[in-house]
Amino acid sequence: MKRVLTLLLFISAFFVIGTQNSQAQCKGFAKNVCKLELVPFTHDGNYHAAVLTEGEEAELYKTFYSGQDYRIAVCGSDNLPEIEFSVMDAAQNVLYTNKDHDFAKTWDFKLQASQQLKIVVKVPSRGDKSKDPESGCVAIMFGFKVK
Amino acid sequence: MKLQMVKKGSFHLFILAAFTVFMFSCKSGEKKQEAQEAAVDVDVSQLDEEMFKNINEAKEVFYSLPSPLETAMLVKSAGAGYNEELLNPVDNATKYSTNKSMALNLGIYTCDLSFASLYDQTQASIDYMNAAKKMADGLGILDAISQESIDRLEENINNRDVIMDIISETFMNSSSYLEENDRTAIAAIVLVGGWMEGLYLATQMVPDTANLSNNKLVQRIVDQKLSLNIIKRLLDNNKDNPDVQAIMKDIDALKAIYDKIPMTASEKVTTSTDKNNVTTIESSSSYKITQEVFDELKEKVKVIRSNYIS
Numbered sequence: 001m002k003r004v005l006t007l008l009l010f011i012s013a014f015f016v017i018g019t020q021n022s023q024a025q026c027k028g029f030a031k032n033v034c035k036l037e038l039v040p041f042t043h044d045g046n047y048h049a050a051v052l053t054e055g056e057e058a059e060l061y062k063t064f065y066s067g068q069d070y071r072i073a074v075c076g077s078d079n080l081p082e083i084e085f086s087v088m089d090a091a092q093n094v095l096y097t098n099k100d101h102d103f104a105k106t107w108d109f110k111l112q113a114s115q116q117l118k119i120v121v122k123v124p125s126r127g128d129k130s131k132d133p134e135s136g137c138v139a140i141m142f143g144f145k146v147k
Numbered sequence: 148m149k150l151q152m153v154k155k156g157s158f159h160l161f162i163l164a165a166f167t168v169f170m171f172s173c174k175s176g177e178k179k180q181e182a183q184e185a186a187v188d189v190d191v192s193q194l195d196e197e198m199f200k201n202i203n204e205a206k207e208v209f210y211s212l213p214s215p216l217e218t219a220m221l222v223k224s225a226g227a228g229y230n231e232e233l234l235n236p237v238d239n240a241t242k243y244s245t246n247k248s249m250a251l252n253l254g255i256y257t258c259d260l261s262f263a264s265l266y267d268q269t270q271a272s273i274d275y276m277n278a279a280k281k282m283a284d285g286l287g288i289l290d291a292i293s294q295e296s297i298d299r300l301e302e303n304i305n306n307r308d309v310i311m312d313i314i315s316e317t318f319m320n321s322s323s324y325l326e327e328n329d330r331t332a333i334a335a336i337v338l339v340g341g342w343m344e345g346l347y348l349a350t351q352m353v354p355d356t357a358n359l360s361n362n363k364l365v366q367r368i369v370d371q372k373l374s375l376n377i378i379k380r381l382l383d384n385n386k387d388n389p390d391v392q393a394i395m396k397d398i399d400a401l402k403a404i405y406d407k408i409p410m411t412a413s414e415k416v417t418t419s420t421d422k423n424n425v426t427t428i429e430s431s432s433s434y435k436i437t438q439e440v441f442d443e444l445k446e447k448v449k450v451i452r453s454n455y456i457s
Contacts, residue, residue: 044214061380063373068220111428133218142346
């Protein structure tokens with residue numbers, strides 16, 4: 001029984017440490033890699049990053065304000081395929097998709113009227129059934145111009 | 148006998164391992180499920196319904212509020228002047244000892260720090276950075292605001308770009324630490340604190356004689372109606388936390404006032420991209436606010452913020 005408990009502790013520790021390591025890696029990835037894509041915009045300081053696997057999606061909801069200049073940066077770890085992202089208005093109209101722009105990591109925009117937008121991020125699947133799908137960090141970051 | 152023990156041990160191990168995996172599986176699906184519940188529970192307008200209707204399809208759902216830095220910038224860019232008397236005095240920092248008060252005031256002090264920095268108020272920037280550090284330290288957010296950050300702030304006190312970068316970095320350190328350590332309720336409370344401070348500064352700075360239908364600061368204040376459902380969803384994801392429940396009541400009270408401010412947006416949204424590759428999202432919106440409703444909103448924000456800093 002003691003052995004079982006030891007093994008259980010080991011398994012639990014493996015999962016906990018594994019999860020925390022992934023998250024810590026995402027923090028480092030967001031800070032050291034993705035944030036650089038925002039230059040020369042000022043990063044707003046918010047943190048949105050997660051471990052995603054090929055085929056998975058993330059969504060982000062945010063209000064953007066008229067008269068401000070914004071940059072969105074969406075980045076994925078090197079082991080992932082190029083990340084897709086789309087920006088939609090409240091009526092689900094697609095205002096931008098990076099699939100039409102060679103999977104660009106950033107998009108600069110401004111608004112005539114303040115509104116909520118939805119950012120949909122997808123890690124495409126490579127479709128190679130002989131390999132396990134890859135997982136990695138995906139970060140969504142926002143920058144603005146200080147006025 | 149030995150074989151039996153091994154079998155029995157293996158069986159126990161299997162059950163315990165399965166339980167461990169189950170616990171983690173539940174955890175990873177938690178956000179998705181909560182988001183689904185939020186989409187059902189919250190009363191939203193027609194546009195909100197459209198916006199949030201397919202929310203349960205994604206693995207991760209983020210509700211992003213303006214950070215304290217963005218909030219301060221929005222207030223400044225709307226034409227607000229600097230008035231240090233409106234900020235939460237740094238001496239108050241010693242009063243906060245609960246997680247709720249420290250989280251709220253981490254957001255509030257970060258907003259005040261950003262506001263002071265945007266107006267090149269050097270000494271106030273240093274003081275507010277130290278006040279924010281006290282809150283972060285009190286919350287156990289290790290090294291979010293390090294002494295090194297404060298030293299760098301002092302060395303670059305006349306370089307606004309560097310200061311903005313330091314503020315953004317320290318705030319990200321705090322929010323990422325809280326997210327990583329499953330303290331999402333505290334992270335949400337920090338954001339609400341910063342957002343409320345921005346709303347307080349903005350409402351206090353609208354002159355009594357302002358034309359409410361044609362004033363940039365009032366427009367900014369009304370625009371916050373758009374963020375209310377995002378705040379509610381963010382808080383709803385942590386609704387089991389008693390501190391979050393208390394803050395939800397404040398947000399509901401504010402929403403009741405915002406509901407008295409009709410706001411319309413054009414259905415048609417188009418885009419155009421200029422030669423610098425900057426896209427403009429073209430649409431229009433309008434609002435109507437009476438002096439009575441504005442005064443009610445201003446007073447309610449003042450009362451809530453007073454509770455947060457007391």
